[in-house]
Amino acid sequence: MVDKETLVRLIENKLKDSDNYLIDVTFQPDNAIVVEIDNDKAVSIDDCVELNNYLEQQLGDELADFDLEVGSVGLTSPFKCLRQYQKNVGNEVEVWLNGGGKVTGVLKSADEQGIVVTTVKKVKLEGAKRKSEVEEDLSYPYNEIKQTKYLIRFK
Numbered sequence: 001m002v003d004k005e006t007l008v009r010l011i012e013n014k015l016k017d018s019d020n021y022l023i024d025v026t027f028q029p030d031n032a033i034v035v036e037i038d039n040d041k042a043v044s045i046d047d048c049v050e051l052n053n054y055l056e057q058q059l060g061d062e063l064a065d066f067d068l069e070v071g072s073v074g075l076t077s078p079f080k081c082l083r084q085y086q087k088n089v090g091n092e093v094e095v096w097l098n099g100g101g102k103v104t105g106v107l108k109s110a111d112e113q114g115i116v117v118t119t120v121k122k123v124k125l126e127g128a129k130r131k132s133e134v135e136e137d138l139s140y141p142y143n144e145i146k147q148t149k150y151l152i153r154f155k
Contacts, residue, residue, distance in 0.1 A: 002033070002062040007055070011035060014054050020047055023073050023080050032067040036077075040087050043072035078147035085110035085148070092151040093117065098144055104151060105138070114141035115148070 004025050011022050020043060023036040037043055037051065052070040056063060079085050088107050095103045095117055105119035116139050122131040 002059055002066065006059075007033070007035070010055060010058050011037075011051065014051060018047070020051075021081075021083060023084070030067075031065060032069055033063075035068070035070045036073045036080075037070070038073050038084060038087075040083075048072065075152065076149060078149050082110060082112065085115055088150055092153065093148055094151050095140065095148045096146040097140070098146045103138060103140075107148075108137060114139060115145070116140075 004027065007025050008022065011025070015021055015037065019041065020037045020039045023038050024034075025036075026034045028034060035051065035055070037047070039047070048070045052068060055068060055070070073080075073084075079088070085107065089110060091107055092105065093107045095105075095115070097103065103117055103119060105117040108116040108118045110116075116137050119136050119138055120133050121136060123134050124131045125134075
């Protein structure tokens with residue numbers, strides 16, 4: 001019987017010398033195993049096929065009762081690891097907070113403690129007739145973040 005720990009160990013061993021890295025392994029109720037990988041640039045279909053073939057070769061009959069799906073994380077998938085946050089520094093993101101609410105802005109930085117998002121808000125400055133746009137850096141530790149996604153805008 002195949003288990004998650006074995007899969008993670010095999011996948012990380014296979015990917016250790018490549019630009020790809022493991023995001024998640026999930027077992028679905030319909031006997032599907034979904035492996036998500038990412039890359040700081042792009043994951044190719046060949047990368048997914050190679051990993052799929054490697055896992056089938058290593059596990060053989062243990063995968064007979066499962067449908068194995070190896071793919072890259074979607075553009076709109078929530079970030080699951082620090083490396084995804086770091087990959088998206090400089091990009092616009094949406095951050096949903098555990099306490100409710102959503103923050104939209106440019107991901108300024110990400111480290112082991114949390115993230116900094118630069119937001120733009122309109123405020124009326126003293127003596128001004130109109131509101132002006134002002135940038136503000138907001139810091140969030142990961143334990144306050146429900147999820148973060150890359151923001152796609154069509155202009």
